[in-house]
Amino acid sequence: MKMEYTTLGTTGVKISRIGLGAWQFSQAWGVTEYSTAREIISRALELGVNLIDTAMVYGRGLSEEFIGKALRELDVKRDDVVIATKIPGEFLAYDDVFKAVDKSLKRLQVDYIDLMQVHWPPCWHNHPTCEYMRALERLVVIGKINYIGLSDFPVELVDAARACLSRSDVEVLQVRYNIVERQAEKELIPYAEENGMTLLAWSPLAKGAILGKYSLEEAEQLEDVRRDDPLFKKENYQQILRVAEILKELGEKYDKTPAQVALNWLIGYSDIIVPIPGAKNPQQVEDNVKAVGWRLSYDDWRRLDEATKSLRITYVTW
Ligand SMILES: NC(=O)c1ccc[n+]([C@@H]2O[C@H](COP(=O)([O-])OP(=O)(O)OC[C@H]3O[C@@H](n4cnc5c(N)ncnc54)[C@H](OP(=O)(O)O)[C@@H]3O)[C@@H](O)[C@H]2O)c1
16 A cells, blocks of 8 residues: 655645544543554554644643654654644633643644644634734744644635735645535535645544444444434434445445545545544554545445435434
């Protein structure tokens, strides 16, 4: 398997076509042993992954800490890895942006962060958009952040945020995007394509729902972060299991796993899409990276396209 690479937005920075999501290094997902996290990171790097996506809130700093420690211990050259982290919507007062970034730099044990994304728009505090965007831009000018990204922002707010910047631009949009949750195709993907941005696809495996690895009964009994996830509720999960069957069938045809087929479908949709699947062990990393280096035929791609378009996923599950 040979990793494919693309560039991060308009920056010219080389990133792998599949990243590593690091929310798994938290109580939410259960990888709280440093040694497991280190193995996962090490295997990902060996296989050519150079983009790691984390966030301040993942395990309240635990994920960033594990990444910082592992990169140090594995003696990874700073230029060989692109670290993407996120500042939560609650930390966006001007001075708090600096304070939060200082803490993040410390946990990651680095002098600068490659990509700082605003994790979600401030909804409970009225932080003016230009206040936090200018704080981030100041950090770019000073050299503590290289690039800025926005996660879970609607396009109207992306426009407003970009208008605040004078010496830099938003290079990345991050959003939920997987084969059964395709809302990003309506506005965000076209916007990113038009503006030369990279779109980082989060939950690209629908948190495992599309892989058919859990029966309906098991899905309803998952005790981790998926416990309240609408995808795992009966009315949605029953439909998703039908997609899992197609992924399995196509996997057999191409000698690939369902995860590889699902991720391949995403990268086939647009060349700006970079999925960031999370992994709980090195085997899952190995599996996920093999989603590149080949493509589904157009007919098979369309088969999945049609099958998932006809789903009626609802978030009103209670
Ligand atoms: N910006 C945001 O708001 C936001 C939100 C969510 C996530 N994210 C980012 O996106 C990343 C990925 O999203 P996610 O963690 O929600 O979900 P995901 O990548 O769709 O699913 C990850 C889960 O699927 C299972 N899995 C992964 N690879 C597998 C394989 N090859 N075979 C079988 N099972 C496999 C694992 O769980 P089990 O083994 O337990 O089934 C794993 O924890 C996160 O780590 C994070 O960096 C960002």
